[in-house]
Amino acid sequence: MRRRYTAGRLLERDLAADPFDEFRTWLHDAVTSGMTEPNAMVLSTVGADGRPSSRTVLLKGFDDDAFVFFTNLTSRKAAQISQNPHVSLCFPWITMERQVLVCGLATPVPAEVSRAYWVTRPRDSQVSAWASRQSSVIGTRDELECAAAEVARRYPDEVPLPDFWGGYRVEPETIEFWQGGPARLHDRLRYRRESAAWVVERLAP
16 A cells, blocks of 8 residues: 655655545545545535535545536526536545545536436435425425425335436546645645646645
8 A cells, every 4th residue: 555645744746646546545534534424525606696605515426537416406506506617615524634625617417327326315315305495495394394294295105306406527627635734834735637637736835
């Protein structure tokens, strides 16, 4: 196994050539650390009005090109992505003094990808997805629970994929790996896509 760090520092020579390989190692470290929801990430979007909006979503997959998450396609985040596909993802692994920041373009995944993930979700989560008009104003908690109960009655067996629910792929333009350091001398190493290759740059903390 390769030696990754020297004296608690994150050095260029320790990084994998491909940022997705490096991310895979960091995510494994986060998972095995025992932290809650290591795949949680802060998704930031900007709408047509230029105002940013952030929320925590769950990473549900990644490959050699993109990070994938799923959501209600009528939500605020989906509306803003349709207006401006430039987004950021932040993995705040605070207990490990680590952070990964991804900046790139979000595009919808094919329907078959959403369907393949949908069938793996717990039934209660499927029911909730149908019941919630995500980001819309509702009157009371009872209203939401009644909507969920009605969905459960309507679909006593298999819950179908809603046409308003799906996923997005975020293809990164940059991926930054942040490692906490003593006296605020943190390490920030950023992969930046340049043509078909990745260039690694060190940023001042």
